[in-house]
Amino acid sequence: MSSLKEISQRLKKYMSLEAISRYEEEVVTELKKNMPKEFKVSRDNLGSVIFYKKSKVKNAPKLMIAAHMDEVGYLVRSVEENGNVLVKTVGGVWPNVVIGTKAKLKANSNGKVYTGIFGHTSIHILEREKFTKAILEKELFVDFGFTSKKQVEEAGIEVGDPIYLSGEYLEFPNDLVAGKAMDNRAGVTALELVGKALSKANLNCDLYLVGTAQEEVGTRGAKTSVTLINPDVAIALDTGAAHDSFGAPKGTPSLGKGVALLVQDGGTLPDTNLLRQLMQVAKKHKLLAYKYIAEGGGTDAAELQYAQGGAATITTSIPQRYLHSPLGMASLVDIKHTVDLLVKYAESFSDKHLKELKFK
Numbered sequence: 001m002s003s004l005k006e007i008s009q010r011l012k013k014y015m016s017l018e019a020i021s022r023y024e025e026e027v028v029t030e031l032k033k034n035m036p037k038e039f040k041v042s043r044d045n046l047g048s049v050i051f052y053k054k055s056k057v058k059n060a061p062k063l064m065i066a067a068h069m070d071e072v073g074y075l076v077r078s079v080e081e082n083g084n085v086l087v088k089t090v091g092g093v094w095p096n097v098v099i100g101t102k103a104k105l106k107a108n109s110n111g112k113v114y115t116g117i118f119g120h121t122s123i124h125i126l127e128r129e130k131f132t133k134a135i136l137e138k139e140l141f142v143d144f145g146f147t148s149k150k151q152v153e154e155a156g157i158e159v160g161d162p163i164y165l166s167g168e169y170l171e172f173p174n175d176l177v178a179g180k181a182m183d184n185r186a187g188v189t190a191l192e193l194v195g196k197a198l199s200k201a202n203l204n205c206d207l208y209l210v211g212t213a214q215e216e217v218g219t220r221g222a223k224t225s226v227t228l229i230n231p232d233v234a235i236a237l238d239t240g241a242a243h244d245s246f247g248a249p250k251g252t253p254s255l256g257k258g259v260a261l262l263v264q265d266g267g268t269l270p271d272t273n274l275l276r277q278l279m280q281v282a283k284k285h286k287l288l289a290y291k292y293i294a295e296g297g298g299t300d301a302a303e304l305q306y307a308q309g310g311a312a313t314i315t316t317s318i319p320q321r322y323l324h325s326p327l328g329m330a331s332l333v334d335i336k337h338t339v340d341l342l343v344k345y346a347e348s349f350s351d352k353h354l355k356e357l358k359f360k
Contacts, residue, residue, distance in 0.1 A: 068215030182328030258288020267302025
């Protein structure tokens with residue numbers, strides 16, 4: 001099984017990549033480079049990447065594990081006469097968490113990269129009534145140092161160019177790490193490591209490991225890829241909000257306790273027998289796992305459940321602090337237990353287990 005050091009190294013690499021929704025190719029390339037050759041590779045027409053390992057068992061059940069590749073960010077909405085660039089959110093970002101932080105723009109026209117700052121009015125000249133108000137998306141801009149709209153245009157920057165949040169990779173005590181796009185590069189890292197662990201295994205199921213596109217803007221890649229695969233069981237592999245920091249609403253997920261198995265969120269009521277199977281595997285192999293009900297948010301599972309005729313579906317969640325901000329924090333221990341649980345479940349999954357999930 002993967003060591004914490006290996007998890008950290010691979011996570012750091014994935015978090016260094018730039019991949020907002022619709023621009024996931026850097027992550028796809030890294031996955032294709034590192035996924036074992038035992039997996040066949042295909043794509044859907046929305047950009048999701050599918051790694052497939054066929055069982056030697058005839059008519060084996062299909063197990064799909066999906067981690068979304070995209071991160072939240074912005075697009076260029078318009079350019080002011082003074083050269084400031086106004087933005088449109090891709091995914092859900094609270095504007096207050098980015099003001100004063102570094103931004104990175106990649107121009108579609110020429111491939112050039114520009115560094116800027118998410119701008120704000122300095123507190124010294126800010127109207128007093130705005131001190132306690134959150135800024136609105138329409139008020140957010142990026143300052144790239146240009147002094148006119150003409151300079152921006154001459155740089156090749158156009159409406160629709162992607163703008164990324166920026167955060168360095170940080171290591172903390174207690175096996176905690178932080179960085180940009182923890183949601184969901186933690187899941188992508190786990191997906192790769194699951195593939196490596198199972199590459200030589202003689203499985204009793206057909207295994208599909210999928211990096212989905214455009215989850216942050218509506219679980220779109222999950223919808224297209226699950227239609228192609230039509231799995232019997234589908235597991236969403238994602239991060240979820242931890243409730244263990246000061247001021248957070250009361251909730252179950254916290255860092256360092258293992259993998260959180262979702263019992264309910266706004267889009268799914270996971271299969272109770274599938275949940276039981278996963279908990280049994282965790283207990284058997286002494287893995288840290290627990291159940292929780294989400295206080296908000298959703299995952300690819302909302303679409304994965306709609307395989308033809310329906311699929312038994314659940315989300316395995318890696319708890320994270322400070323989601324959708326320049327720096328998100330998670331536990332390497334939680335990622336490891338997530339990987340180990342998915343590996344052990346895939347190794348045990350067979351037609352017998354599928355029959356336990358079927359309605360009589």
